[in-house]
Amino acid sequence: MPELSALLRPILAIPVVLGAALGLLGGWLWWTWWGPAPDGKIYDTRVGAKWYPDPFDPGITRDFSGTATYVVVGLVLAVLLGVLAAVLCRRIAVAGLVAVALGAALGAALMVLFGTSFSPPDPATLVASHKVGDSLPGHLHVAGWTPYLIWPVGALLGYFVVMVSILTPSQARVAVSSETSESARPPSPAAT
Numbered sequence: 001m002p003e004l005s006a007l008l009r010p011i012l013a014i015p016v017v018l019g020a021a022l023g024l025l026g027g028w029l030w031w032t033w034w035g036p037a038p039d040g041k042i043y044d045t046r047v048g049a050k051w052y053p054d055p056f057d058p059g060i061t062r063d064f065s066g067t068a069t070y071v072v073v074g075l076v077l078a079v080l081l082g083v084l085a086a087v088l089c090r091r092i093a094v095a096g097l098v099a100v101a102l103g104a105a106l107g108a109a110l111m112v113l114f115g116t117s118f119s120p121p122d123p124a125t126l127v128a129s130h131k132v133g134d135s136l137p138g139h140l141h142v143a144g145w146t147p148y149l150i151w152p153v154g155a156l157l158g159y160f161v162v163m164v165s166i167l168t169p170s171q172a173r174v175a176v177s178s179e180t181s182e183s184a185r186p187p188s189p190a191a192t
Contacts (some may be wrong), residue, residue, distance in 0.1 A: 011088050011089060011096075012089065012092070012095055012096065012098075012099040013086070013099075014085070014088055014099075015081065015084070015085035015089065015096065015102070015103040016099055016102050016103045016106060017103075018081055018084060018085070018103055019081050019100075019102070019103025019104055019105075019106045019107035019155075020103070020106050020107065020110055021032060021131045022077040022078075022080065022081055022107050023106060023107030023108065023109065023111040023114070023151075024110050024111075024114050025077065025108030026073050026077045026107065026110075026111035026114075026115070027076055027110060027111045027112070027113065027114025027115035027116075027117075028114065028115070028118075029073050030066075030069055030070055030073050030074075030111060030115040030140070031115045031116075031118040031119065031140060032064070033069050033073065034065060034066050034116070034140055035119075035140070036137075037119060037120050037138045037139060038053050038137070039053070039135050039136070039137055039138070040053040040123060040135070040136060040137075040138055041133060041134065041135050041136075042123075042127055042130055042131070042132050042133060042134050042136065043132065044064040044132045047089065048126050049131075049132055050124075050127065051123040051124055051126075051127050051136055053138055059130075060182050065143050065171035066140050066141060066142065066143075067141075067143045067144070067147050070111070070112075070142050070147055070150075071147050071150050072116070073111075074107075074108065074111060074147070074150040074151050074154065075150050075154045076154075077107065077111075077151075077154075078104055078108075078150060078152070078153070078154030078155040078158070078159065079106065079154045079157060079158040079168045080153045081100065081103055081154075081155045082100055082104075082154065082155035082156060082157060082158025082159035082160075082161075082162070083105060083114075083158040083159070083161075083162050084117040084158075085099065085100040085103065085155070085158075085159055086100075086159045086161075086162035086163050086166075087162060089165065090162075090166055093163055096159070097156075097159060097171065100159050101152060101155070101156065102157065103155065104151040104152045104154070104155035104156070105152065107151050107155075108148050108150075108151035108152070108171075110151040111151075112142060112148075115140060116139070116140050118140070119139045119140035120136075120138070120139050121139060122139045122141070123137065123138060123139065125138040128143070142167060150157070159184070
């Protein structure tokens with residue numbers, strides 16, 4: 001009869017594949033929620049030609065919008081990944097933890113790559129080939145490196161919450177009894 005661990009190993013691939021699928025879905029949702037790309041113009045400034053979005057835009061509104069949208073969509077999908085992985089890997093928790101971390105990293109990378117593939121190129125790189133007054137669409141990107149942490153944090157949070165909540169009462173009693181000494185425990189009702 002095959003060992004239980006040998007039967008459960010294929011389950012570890014599910015969080016990784018699920019992370020990839022959710023990352024692709026997240027990239028499409030991110031672009032759909034953020035798009036269409038905002039139009040902007042090339043202006044003549046003291047430092048040369050620069051592309052700016054709408055002149056009434058304070059400058060970083062659209063940039064923040066793209067990053068904030070990435071965080072919101074990524075958090076929801078990452079928590080979903082963590083919850084589903086915890087349910088599937090509840091018998092092999094440590095190996096499942098590694099699998100969900102890999103799935104979250106893959107999901108974060110694919111969400112960025114797939115979401116930005118719909119976006120026009122960065123207009124700042126196209127300024128040299130255009131003249132002042134030309135209109136160019138903006139592009140979708142994540143500002144900074146910290147928003148990328150939302151996938152692993154969200155997935156591990158979902159994983160942790162489910163793993164803690166599925167402890168049976170007998171497992172909880174074993175965990176408590178191993179930490180509590182005999183003298184610190186209150187006497188049982190039958191002993192009195």
